[in-house]
Amino acid sequence: MVYRFRKDGIRLSLGFVLAISLAGLQFIAILFVVTTSYLSSERAILEHARGLMERAGANAVDHTKRFLEPASEMAEQAQRVLNSGLVGTTDRETMERYFFELLQTESNVAGINYGDEQGNFVYVMKSDGPGPFRTKFITIEDGVRKTDFIWRSENYEVIARDNDPLDPYDARTRPWYIKASNLDSRIWTNPYIFFTSQQPGITVATPIVFPQEGLQGVVGVDIEISDISNFLSELRVSETGAAVILHQDGSVLAHPDPNQIKVLNEDGTLSFANIKDIDDPVSRAAFANFEEGAASNFGLPSNFSFRRNNYLGLFEPLEGVELPWTVAVYAPENDFIGEIKRNRARNIWIAAGISILTAFVGLSIAEWILRPVRAFAVRTALVSQGEVSAKAPLPKTYNELSKANKTLINEIAQRRKSEAKVHELSRDLAHFSRVNVMGQMASGLAHELSQPLTAITQNVDAAISTAKEHGAANDELMSILTELDEQAHQGGDIVRALRGFVRKDRGRVSSFNFNELLDQANRLMRHEAEELQVALIYEPAENPWVKGNRVQIAQVLINLIRNAIEAMEAANSKDRKVIIETQTEEKVLLVKVKDTGPGVLKGVRLFKQFQTSKEGGMGLGLSISRNIIESFGGRLWHDHQTSGQTTFCFTIPTAQKPKASRA
Amino acid sequence: MTTPTVFLIDDEAEVRTTLSRALRKRGFSVEAFDTAKSYLEQYDANRPGCLVLDYGLPETNGLELQTLMLEKGFVIPIVFISGHGGVPETVQAMKAGAVDFLEKPFRQNDLVACIEAAFERDHQTRQKISENSDALTRFQRLTTREKEVATFIMKHPSTTSSKEIGRALDISPRTVDHHRARILEKLEIGSVVELVELAQKMQL
Numbered sequence: 072m073v074y075r076f077r078k079d080g081i082r083l084s085l086g087f088v089l090a091i092s093l094a095g096l097q098f099i100a101i102l103f104v105v106t107t108s109y110l111s112s113e114r115a116i117l118e119h120a121r122g123l124m125e126r127a128g129a130n131a132v133d134h135t136k137r138f139l140e141p142a143s144e145m146a147e148q149a150q151r152v153l154n155s156g157l158v159g160t161t162d163r164e165t166m167e168r169y170f171f172e173l174l175q176t177e178s179n180v181a182g183i184n185y186g187d188e189q190g191n192f193v194y195v196m197k198s199d200g201p202g203p204f205r206t207k208f209i210t211i212e213d214g215v216r217k218t219d220f221i222w223r224s225e226n227y228e229v230i231a232r233d234n235d236p237l238d239p240y241d242a243r244t245r246p247w248y249i250k251a252s253n254l255d256s257r258i259w260t261n262p263y264i265f266f267t268s269q270q271p272g273i274t275v276a277t278p279i280v281f282p283q284e285g286l287q288g289v290v291g292v293d294i295e296i297s298d299i300s301n302f303l304s305e306l307r308v309s310e311t312g313a314a315v316i317l318h319q320d321g322s323v324l325a326h327p328d329p330n331q332i333k334v335l336n337e338d339g340t341l342s343f344a345n346i347k348d349i350d351d352p353v354s355r356a357a358f359a360n361f362e363e364g365a366a367s368n369f370g371l372p373s374n375f376s377f378r379r380n381n382y383l384g385l386f387e388p389l390e391g392v393e394l395p396w397t398v399a400v401y402a403p404e405n406d407f408i409g410e411i412k413r414n415r416a417r418n419i420w421i422a423a424g425i426s427i428l429t430a431f432v433g434l435s436i437a438e439w440i441l442r443p444v445r446a447f448a449v450r451t452a453l454v455s456q457g458e459v460s461a462k463a464p465l466p467k468t469y470n471e472l473s474k475a476n477k478t479l480i481n482e483i484a485q486r487r488k489s490e491a492k493v494h495e496l497s498r499d500l501a502h503f504s505r506v507n508v509m510g511q512m513a514s515g516l517a518h519e520l521s522q523p524l525t526a527i528t529q530n531v532d533a534a535i536s537t538a539k540e541h542g543a544a545n546d547e548l549m550s551i552l553t554e555l556d557e558q559a560h561q562g563g564d565i566v567r568a569l570r571g572f573v574r575k576d577r578g579r580v581s582s583f584n585f586n587e588l589l590d591q592a593n594r595l596m597r598h599e600a601e602e603l604q605v606a607l608i609y610e611p612a613e614n615p616w617v618k619g620n621r622v623q624i625a626q627v628l629i630n631l632i633r634n635a636i637e638a639m640e641a642a643n644s645k646d647r648k649v650i651i652e653t654q655t656e657e658k659v660l661l662v663k664v665k666d667t668g669p670g671v672l673k674g675v676r677l678f679k680q681f682q683t684s685k686e687g688g689m690g691l692g693l694s695i696s697r698n699i700i701e702s703f704g705g706r707l708w709h710d711h712q713t714s715g716q717t718t719f720c721f722t723i724p725t726a727q728k729p730k731a732s733r734a
Numbered sequence: 735m736t737t738p739t740v741f742l743i744d745d746e747a748e749v750r751t752t753l754s755r756a757l758r759k760r761g762f763s764v765e766a767f768d769t770a771k772s773y774l775e776q777y778d779a780n781r782p783g784c785l786v787l788d789y790g791l792p793e794t795n796g797l798e799l800q801t802l803m804l805e806k807g808f809v810i811p812i813v814f815i816s817g818h819g820g821v822p823e824t825v826q827a828m829k830a831g832a833v834d835f836l837e838k839p840f841r842q843n844d845l846v847a848c849i850e851a852a853f854e855r856d857h858q859t860r861q862k863i864s865e866n867s868d869a870l871t872r873f874q875r876l877t878t879r880e881k882e883v884a885t886f887i888m889k890h891p892s893t894t895s896s897k898e899i900g901r902a903l904d905i906s907p908r909t910v911d912h913h914r915a916r917i918l919e920k921l922e923i924g925s926v927v928e929l930v931e932l933a934q935k936m937q938l
Contacts, residue, residue, distance in 0.1 A: 415741035518790065521838035522746045529752035529761070532842040536759030556842075563839040570818075 086437030094430035095348065101401060101422035109415045113408050120309070120383055127401040128385045135301050135316065135325075135389060135398065142175045142275050142294040144255060147174065149183065149290045150277040159277060160287050163193050167206050170195035170226060174204065180267065181272060181295040185279075186242025189215070194266065196293070198222060202230035213475075241332065251289045253278035259363040259394055260459060262296060262324050264333060264341040270295045271343065300329040312402025315354050318562070319395035321345045326354070340427065355375055357384055357401045377636040380405060415449030443468040447476070493591045497503070499622040500595075501579075507626070511695045517570040524566065578620035580703070582726035585615040585653060585660055592628050599633070605638045605647040607674070612653040615660045618726035619703035627696040627707070629661070631719050635666035635691065642669040659705065659722040662672045666717050673708060696721075738853045739783035742766040743799075744815070745791050751836075754784070760846065770802075772795040777808060782860055784852030787844075788828070790825060791814035797823060800830050807858055811852035815840065857914035869932050875920045880901050883913045887926060894926065 099121045136423040149169075152158050158165050170183040174195055182196025189212045202222030218238040222231040242248050247260045260274045276291045303314045304327035316325035322343035323332045329353060334344045345356045355379035375382050384401040405412065420522035453459040465473055535552050587633060589609055600607050617624075628651075635649045653664040693707075700707040700721045712717040742763045744750050747768070752765040763783075767773040770791055788797035797816055803810070814835040815826050833852045836844060837921040876884060886893075886903060894900060896907035896914070903910070914926070923929060 103817075112811075519819040522749055524839040525815075525817075526748040526752040528839045528842065529749070529756040533752065533756040533759045559839055560841065561838075567837065571801065 077292060077632060086434050086441055089108055089288060089434035089437040090430040094426040094434035096423055096428040097429040105418040109411060109418075112411050115404075116407050116411065117383070120402070120404075121385075124308060124312070124383055124385045124400050124402060127306060127312075127314060128387045128398055131303065131314045131316070131398045131400065132389060133308055134297055134388055135396070138179055138299055138302075139275075139294065139394070140294070140566050142180050142292045143257070145177060145180060145183065145718055146275045146277045146290055147175055149185075149292070150257075153185070153279045153290060154281070154285075158189060161191075162213070163191075163208060163210075166193050167195055167208075168227070171223070172203060172208075175225070178330070179294055181268060181270070181293040182243070183293070183503055184291050185288055186248055186291070188243070188246075188286060190241055190243060190290075192240070192242045199268075205703045207240075209238070209242075213573055242291075245275040245291075247274045247291050248289045251278045251291075252286055253288075255280065256280075260390075262318060262322065262343060264343070265293060267297070268295065269333075270297045272296050273299075282624075296324060297329050298326065299325040300332065303327050304329070309402040309406035310401055311406055312400070313353070314398065314400045315357070316389075317346055317358065317397050318343070319397075320349065321353075321355070323349055326351070326395065334620060339584060353401070354399075357382065357399055359571070366588040378394065383407075392589060409692075417492040444472065447472050447643060451479075454478075456568040474663050489591075491595050495592050496588075496622065496625055497595055500626055503622050503693075504626055507623075507695050507699075510697075513569050515694075517566045519567050521563065524559050524562050528556055528563075531556040531559065535564065580620055582616055582618050582729055583621050585617050585662075585723070588621060588625055588628065589651065589653070592625055592632065596629060596636075597633050601645070603636055605639060605649055608648060608650045610650065610652045610656045612660065615653055615655055615727045616717070616728045617660050619705075619723050623699045624703070624723060627666070627699050627721060630692045630696050631721075634719075635664060635717065639656065639666055639668040644668050655725065656722070658725060662721050662723070663710070665720045670717050737763055738779060739763045739765055740786055740849055741773060741783060743791065743796075744788040745769065746784075746788070749761050749803070752776055756842065757849075760842075761848065766893070770796075770799040774799075774802075779808065782853075782856050783810065784849055785810050785812045786849070787814055789814050789827070789835075790818055796824060797830075799826065800832065804830065809863075811855045811859075812897045813845070813848045813852055815845075821896060823905060838924070869921075872921045873932075876917060880913050880917050880920070883910065884917050884921075884929065887914075887917075887929060890932045899937060 096193075131733040148166075152169065153160055153166075158169050160166075162426055166185060168655070170185075171191065172195065173183055174180060182194060183197075186192045190209065192207070192209035194207040195205065196205055200222075200432045202224050204223045204225070206221045206223065208217075208219045208221075209222065218235045218237075218240070218522060220231075220233040220235065221229055250260070251258045253276055257275060260276065262271055262273045264270065265272045272293055272295045274293050276289050278289050279287045281287055299316060303316070306314055306327075308314060313327050314325075315327075323346050324343065326332050326349070328351070331349055332344050333341050334348070336342055345353065349355060357375055359375065374384050380558075380594065381404040382400065382401050383404060386397045387400075387516045433595050447468045450459060450463075450466060454463075465476060468587050531552050535549070538548055556580060590612055593607055593609060596607060611727065632649055632651070636647075639647045646649035646667050648667045650663075650665040652665070654661050654663075697707045700723070704724050705722040707719070707721040710720050740754075740757055742750060742754055743766055744766070745768055750766045750768065754766045757764045766867065771794065773785075785907070787796045787799065790801070794802070796816070800812055812827075812832045814824075814832050816823070817837055817838045826858075827835050833855065834844075834848045836848065873881070873884070882903065883899065886899060890902075893902070896910040900907040900910045917929070918924065918926075921929065921932065923932065
């Protein structure tokens with residue numbers, strides 16, 4: 072028997088597997104906890120952030136509205152006052168005083184003016200010096216234009232006076248004047264940079280219309296909106312978040328950095344920076360989808376991403392005021408969840424660290440567990456190589472292993488024993504077969520020679536009789552014939568001597584279990600059968616104890632099986648099976664050896680010595696087999712009943728099962 | 735009386751022809767067969783002689799034929815000739831009543847002696863059988879009652895008085911005496927002792 076060891080891929084050591092799986096499990100578990108807690112807290116924080124931003128956005132919108140409302144109210148009030156005649160449209164001193172008082176009440180209002188249809192103009196505004204307030208009068212009397220400036224203190228005292236005959240200003244040409252007079256209603260101008268203060272601002276303009284006389288002029292209130300930028304810079308959405316106010320045409324009206332919103336044109340004038348040109352990439356990214364002139368550009372919210380950072384964005388139109396402005400609030404996600412992101416990264420590193428630690432622990436546990444197993448494996452290897460006796464004391468190991476070891480050792484011993492038995496049988500068979508063949512040859516030769524010798528002696532006898540009959544018997548002829556007879560008998564003596572050479576030795580007769588013999592015969596014949604694709608099928612009887620010589624009966628069995636295999640190979644049969652049936656009958660065990668071969672050829676005399684259909688066969692097998700079986704009181708015959716296949720049967724006397732022996 | 739025949743069975747044609755020729759030269763009447771079967775097919779119990787039988791025949795061998803013939807009640811003396819000459823076979827054949835067992839090649843004188851001995855044995859056997867059948871014929875002449883009485887006497891040789899026989903068969907002693915006289919007359923014997931001997935021959 073050849074033991075074959077399968078090599079299927081790389082076998083990892085138990086320790087390695089344990090360490091990897093422990094570490095892997097640990098890592099996965101921690102990662103799971105980290106991820107879920109990260110995701111849930113991220114969601115919560117982002118919701119909170121959204122709320123913060125909405126509040127900030129609403130705040131910005133409110134503030135902007137509050138910022139613009141006083142100017143609007145002021146314009147309304149001036150309109151009422153002028154319309155009612157409380158202040159005459161031509162009474163410029165009263166008007167100056169009235170504008171002065173209005174200006175003092177609102178810090179965001181930069182100036183109030185009134186221009187009439189004739190080109191007269193009164194303008195009170197906040198000034199940097201020499202007084203805090205400055206009044207500009209343009210009067211046209213009899214086609215002569217006169218421009219006067221008066222600077223006043225907070226108490227309306229005159230601080231300085233000046234005039235400028237070259238001043239070209241004409242209110243009637245200004246956009247706010249034209250728009251308000253044309254529409255005949257209060258209007259807001261587009262934002263612009265105030266000529267005098269160079270600050271960004273807008274003007275709310277209201278036409279003054281008398282019922283009978285019609286349009287008299289337009290009241291304009293200037294509002295500086297740079298304060299909105301200041302407010303936005305103070306409105307802290309988040310650490311790096313910002314709010315921006317954008318006009319419909321793309322101009323940036325307010326920005327946390329007020330310097331960003333003004334650009335110097337080539338002609339030396341100032342104008343608002345366009346969002347597309349602004350030196351703030353985040354704002355540019357936020358308004359990447361902005362379309363110039365679109366009525367409502369954004370709903371809310373609108374998130375965007377810039378330089379691989381996600382930003383939360385919120386865009387709100389300025390409702391309630393008839394201004395096409397949009398307030399945008401945006402902040403990078405990381406301002407809110409950066410900390411937990413960092414925490415997550417930290418946690419993953421911790422997980423990895425713990426996993427590696429676990430792997431080490433796993434390795435050492437595995438090492439500790441495996442040590443007895445390894446000692447056992449080494450010992451087993453040594454035992455299998457025969458370097459250590461199987462009886463040597465077992466190293467300290469687990470119960471399961473020592474039990475398995477016991478079973479294996481028994482199994483090995485059992486197997487070696489049965490191997491040895493098969494080997495012995497094979498050796499005995501070879502020897503016995505040689506002796507038997509020689510004996511059978513001698514016996515066969517003796518038999519064959521005895522026939523012609525008999526014929527010779529008979530012919531000599533007939534010759535002598537004939538000679539005597541014819542009276543021709545002379546002495547010489549008689550002595551020749553007698554000599555001939557003698558010589559034939561000498562030949563006969565030699566034949567007899569040859570016959571004596573044949574030992575009719577039945578060998579040692581014993582009781583044995585026929586199934587054991589079947590098993591051993593199977594093992595002896597298996598390779599031969601497999602080579603020729605023949606299936607050997609055994610149908611053993613129960614407890615078939617028989618009496619005879621094991622080796623000789625084994626030879627008969629093997630002879631019959633081999634005949635069957637060789638016959639099927641020679642006939643090139645397709646379905647190749649040898650079925651060996653055994654059944655217990657009264658006093659004998661009947662053994663049938665069937666094959667699916669071509670059957671016995673007609674004209675072949677079975678059991679006749681030197682007669683064979685096999686190429687290279689001696690024609691002794693069946694006659695030897697029959698002799699053997701008969702010498703133990705059995706019979707061997709060819710069963711003619713079955714057609715299309717060959718069946719040889721033999722019987723062996725049964726024996727009682729020995730009491731000492733195991734079944 | 736018919737001359738006895740040597741029935742020769744051997745599967746070897748050469749042996750068959752040479753042996754039968756030599757025996758015929760010596761004056762024997764010989765019939766040769768190649769198998770046991772062909773011999774059995776023409777077997778005639780009335781033909782005297784002996785069987786010269788080759789042991790190693792195909793299919794039914796010599797010993798088997800011998801056993802078969804014993805079973806069937808075919809009585810003929812057998813001389814075995816064999817090319818094998820195994821001791822166990824010889825012993826078995828002789829036990830079963832063979833005249834002799836000769837190993838091939840044998841000396842012609844030995845064979846002739848065997849054949850003659852066999853003829854003698856056959857002759858005696860046949861004579862015995864014919865005597866027996868003679869007695870049986872005479873026994874058939876008795877009436878039913880006489881047979882009954884004769885059978886009783888044969889079976890109980892010690893019970894000789896007519897009184898005892900009559901009591902056993904429920905008939906009067908005088909009737910027994912009368913029957914006994916008729917029996918002796920019909921069987922052509924002189925005494926009751928001879929009647930017992932006859933019974934043994936008839937194997938009653």
